Amino acid sequence: MSRPANRTLGLSDRRSETAQVQSRGSASAADRWLLSTIMAALPRAGFSVMLWDGTTLGEQTGVRVLFRDRGALWQLARNPLVQFGDLYSAGRIEVEGDLVIFLERLYRAMSAGRRGRRSAWWWLWHDQRPRAGSPATARENIHHHYNLGNDFYRLWLDADALQYTCAYYPAPGMTLEAAQRAKMDHVCRKLRLRPGQRVIEAGFGWGGFALHMARHYGVSVRAYNIASEQVRYAREWAAREGLEGRVEFVEDDYRDIRGHCDAFVSVGMLEHVGVENYAVLGKVIGRCLSANGLGLIHTIGRNAPGRMNGWIERRIFPGAYPPSLGEMMAIFEPLAFSVLDVENLRLHYAQTLRDWRARFGANLETVRAMYDTAFTRAWDLYLAGSIAGFMAGTLQLYQVVFARGTNNDLSASRADLYA
Amino acid sequence: MSRPANRTLGLSDRRSETAQVQSRGSASAADRWLLSTIMAALPRAGFSVMLWDGTTLGEQTGVRVLFRDRGALWQLARNPLVQFGDLYSAGRIEVEGDLVIFLERLYRAMSAGRRGRRSAWWWLWHDQRPRAGSPATARENIHHHYNLGNDFYRLWLDADALQYTCAYYPAPGMTLEAAQRAKMDHVCRKLRLRPGQRVIEAGFGWGGFALHMARHYGVSVRAYNIASEQVRYAREWAAREGLEGRVEFVEDDYRDIRGHCDAFVSVGMLEHVGVENYAVLGKVIGRCLSANGLGLIHTIGRNAPGRMNGWIERRIFPGAYPPSLGEMMAIFEPLAFSVLDVENLRLHYAQTLRDWRARFGANLETVRAMYDTAFTRAWDLYLAGSIAGFMAGTLQLYQVVFARGTNNDLSASRADLYA
Numbered sequence: 009m010s011r012p013a014n015r016t017l018g019l020s021d022r023r024s025e026t027a028q029v030q031s032r033g034s035a036s037a038a039d040r041w042l043l044s045t046i047m048a049a050l051p052r053a054g055f056s057v058m059l060w061d062g063t064t065l066g067e068q069t070g071v072r073v074l075f076r077d078r079g080a081l082w083q084l085a086r087n088p089l090v091q092f093g094d095l096y097s098a099g100r101i102e103v104e105g106d107l108v109i110f111l112e113r114l115y116r117a118m119s120a121g122r123r124g125r126r127s128a129w130w131w132l133w134h135d136q137r138p139r140a141g142s143p144a145t146a147r148e149n150i151h152h153h154y155n156l157g158n159d160f161y162r163l164w165l166d167a168d169a170l171q172y173t174c175a176y177y178p179a180p181g182m183t184l185e186a187a188q189r190a191k192m193d194h195v196c197r198k199l200r201l202r203p204g205q206r207v208i209e210a211g212f213g214w215g216g217f218a219l220h221m222a223r224h225y226g227v228s229v230r231a232y233n234i235a236s237e238q239v240r241y242a243r244e245w246a247a248r249e250g251l252e253g254r255v256e257f258v259e260d261d262y263r264d265i266r267g268h269c270d271a272f273v274s275v276g277m278l279e280h281v282g283v284e285n286y287a288v289l290g291k292v293i294g295r296c297l298s299a300n301g302l303g304l305i306h307t308i309g310r311n312a313p314g315r316m317n318g319w320i321e322r323r324i325f326p327g328a329y330p331p332s333l334g335e336m337m338a339i340f341e342p343l344a345f346s347v348l349d350v351e352n353l354r355l356h357y358a359q360t361l362r363d364w365r366a367r368f369g370a371n372l373e374t375v376r377a378m379y380d381t382a383f384t385r386a387w388d389l390y391l392a393g394s395i396a397g398f399m400a401g402t403l404q405l406y407q408v409v410f411a412r413g414t415n416n417d418l419s420a421s422r423a424d425l426y427a
Numbered sequence: 428m429s430r431p432a433n434r435t436l437g438l439s440d441r442r443s444e445t446a447q448v449q450s451r452g453s454a455s456a457a458d459r460w461l462l463s464t465i466m467a468a469l470p471r472a473g474f475s476v477m478l479w480d481g482t483t484l485g486e487q488t489g490v491r492v493l494f495r496d497r498g499a500l501w502q503l504a505r506n507p508l509v510q511f512g513d514l515y516s517a518g519r520i521e522v523e524g525d526l527v528i529f530l531e532r533l534y535r536a537m538s539a540g541r542r543g544r545r546s547a548w549w550w551l552w553h554d555q556r557p558r559a560g561s562p563a564t565a566r567e568n569i570h571h572h573y574n575l576g577n578d579f580y581r582l583w584l585d586a587d588a589l590q591y592t593c594a595y596y597p598a599p600g601m602t603l604e605a606a607q608r609a610k611m612d613h614v615c616r617k618l619r620l621r622p623g624q625r626v627i628e629a630g631f632g633w634g635g636f637a638l639h640m641a642r643h644y645g646v647s648v649r650a651y652n653i654a655s656e657q658v659r660y661a662r663e664w665a666a667r668e669g670l671e672g673r674v675e676f677v678e679d680d681y682r683d684i685r686g687h688c689d690a691f692v693s694v695g696m697l698e699h700v701g702v703e704n705y706a707v708l709g710k711v712i713g714r715c716l717s718a719n720g721l722g723l724i725h726t727i728g729r730n731a732p733g734r735m736n737g738w739i740e741r742r743i744f745p746g747a748y749p750p751s752l753g754e755m756m757a758i759f760e761p762l763a764f765s766v767l768d769v770e771n772l773r774l775h776y777a778q779t780l781r782d783w784r785a786r787f788g789a790n791l792e793t794v795r796a797m798y799d800t801a802f803t804r805a806w807d808l809y810l811a812g813s814i815a816g817f818m819a820g821t822l823q824l825y826q827v828v829f830a831r832g833t834n835n836d837l838s839a840s841r842a843d844l845y846a
Contacts, residue, residue, distance in 0.1 A: 418773075425841075
């Protein structure tokens with residue numbers, strides 16, 4: 009995989025270079041007015057902003073945003089969330105100091121601004137609806153992200169199980185590999201997996217979790233994914249481990265899941281499903297899950313319904329939408345599934361992303377050689393912004409365990425998860 | 428307390444006696460048609476029905492429903508859920524065999540019937556909306572139930588803490604007293620209570636939990652309740668225990684809660700709040716809870732929105748409405764509270780109710796002397812029906828832990844709850 013990053017992320021460097029040349033020189037009164045309007049909408053933001061000619065506004069806190077040209081400032085105002093990402097990727101906006109701290113302060117200031125209804129300007133920070141998730145669109149969106157190349161993800165994900173989802177750090181000082189193993193075991197315990205059971209997994213990534221379940225819990229797994237590069241990788245991996253007989257990797261949409269199972273699990277797929285398809289997902293589960301089976305959905309979520317960050321939605325994860333817990337109920341309530349256990353692992357995702365970003369940072373030159381500087385900066389911004397989102401509480405990580413409403417074969421407590 | 432039970436529960440024995448006299452004699456073709464229509468709407472219900480003249484329909488399974496007079500049969504058809512309760516209380520319907528097993532089979536058959544849309548007749552089993560919960564109505568509804576008399580509840584609740592809410596049986600063979608203590612400790616652990624913290628409790632029953640928190644966790648508690656008999660009882664109890672300085676029992680509505688707290692807890696009040704008031708409850712919590720405080724709401728709930736059993740709503744708990752988890756989000760989402768942990772303790776409530784009913788059954792003569800036979804039968808039906816509801820999965824018990832969206836002072840795992 010080595011598509012040029014500009015095409016991959018939809019960025020255009022040519023336009024930005026032209027703009028840069030046209031817009032140097034001293035900041036005008038209009039430039040300063042726009043800058044002060046932006047900063048006024050971010051009360052006590054905790055960072056300063058400097059224009060290309062040295063004009064500076066905001067608190068001196070060791071975090072400073074630099075606009076390298078006039079066009080960058082005016083472009084930002086058009087659609088701040090999307091433009092910030094593009095301009096940062098292109099190097100026309102720079103952040104001095106800790107990028108995560110800057111983004112966390114920015115998100116907190118934005119949330120405070122929204123709650124206080126400080127300025128009509130803030131409506132700009134809302135973005136349009138994510139694209140609808142028909143099977144064809146789903147395929148296109150997923151290919152956009154997951155077919156970037158297995159080699160790319162191997163640079164910074166855990167080496168053992170290639171988990172591109174939130175890890176679990178119940179004890180301090182755990183490595184990423186240990187935390188991903190702990191996450192997989194935590195999910196398996198929540199599902200009370202027993203040898204011989206049949207598991208259906210919706211969205212399997214590179215297959216690491218399916219193989220883990222088969223290897224350590226003695227279950228057979230039928231797993232679904234529409235990202236063809238991942239499917240190929242997973243099948244080869246299963247063959248290498250001699251687990252082809254116990255793990256079946258199917259290249260198909262979750263809507264086409266067939267068969268019966270004692271456990272239904274989906275880790276990190278729901279973000280790509282779209283609220284409008286939750287009832288369908290519920291029906292699929294209703295068709296598959298045995299009378300006394302358990303299900304678990306692990307997903308990025310939000311405290312209240314709201315759009316994904318517009319830049320991430322456009323450049324990184326087309327079609328992604330993290331639901332609120334209330335929105336998730338559209339999966340469970342129509343069939344009267346019983347929600348047994350919800351755990352929010354928000355801060356674990358911040359730690360996971362810190363580990364990923366550290367490894368990504370150690371491989372910057374390799375990534376630049378595979379793609380280019382704009383892609384490298386964009387991906388680093390995405391990882392940093394995600395850490396900031398989980399730290400600022402604009403993103404959550406829900407694990408929801410559920411069963412049929414008539415299933416009385418339930419554990420007396422959750423103590424066994426921690427034994 | 429010794430109001431006549433007829434007034435207390437709104438039952439009228441006079442009318443039923445007259446009806447009984449008028450309607451003996453052989454079952455007519457019309458009677459038999461009605462009976463077969465009722466039974467056809469309950470596919471594979473697992474019980475038989477016998478009319479006053481011996482006419483019988485349905486499977487012979489050791490569970491049999493007897494209609495003692497014609498009026499009872501025709502009255503039932505008018506509004507089955509409400510009428511069944513009233514006719515059973517009046518002794519005009521009798522159940523031979525295990526009452527809980529009968530009700531569980533009935534509920535399962537009703538759920539199956541509803542899902543299959545078997546018969547328009549089933550719409551009858553839906554009842555009207557519960558009464559709206561203005562502060563005045565709330566007061567009236569709560570008085571209806573909780574002012575029945577402290578002596579009455581002391582006959583069958585746990586002796587130590589008088590908990591009229593779901594207990595927690597993590598190990599087999601626990602007594603009701605141990606299980607209620609385990610419930611209170613489970614809630615305190617989920618709230619991570621530390622000595623010196625301020626707790627606000629919304630709806631305190633007889634005060635047992637507030638006193639437990641003050642005694643065992645070193646916190647100070649301000650607790651609210653509008654049931655005046657309970658408030659009196661709680662204040663005397665606090666004085667006896669020498670805890671008046673640390674526990675303040677306020678006779679007021681949850682809407683009037685004032686002050687700040689490190690933990691907000693409500694065990695068994697939400698059922699009486701009404702969905703239309705959830706946003707107000709959320710605002711109350713938003714006003715009270717400290718930046719890094721935790722909250723917990725413990726409530727009966729449902730897998731999907733739906734009315735309370737009409738008879739219980741009219742005769743036992745006026746205004747009660749157990750919400751779905753989705754409906755509960757109306758408390759949390761408007762202020763972007765972060766839901767951290769949801770646990771469903773449905774089967775624990777079935778066990779709690781079994782323990783209550785056993786003690787109630789051991790005190791039948793005392794209850795009859797305090798009230799009358801109709802009241803005694805009504806209450807036993809309510810306890811049996813509630814066991815059946817939790818066993819059949821038509822009722823759930825949710826404990827929801829939450830925090831402000833910006834609170835990062837969170838436990839790394841839930842292992843400490845089980846240490």
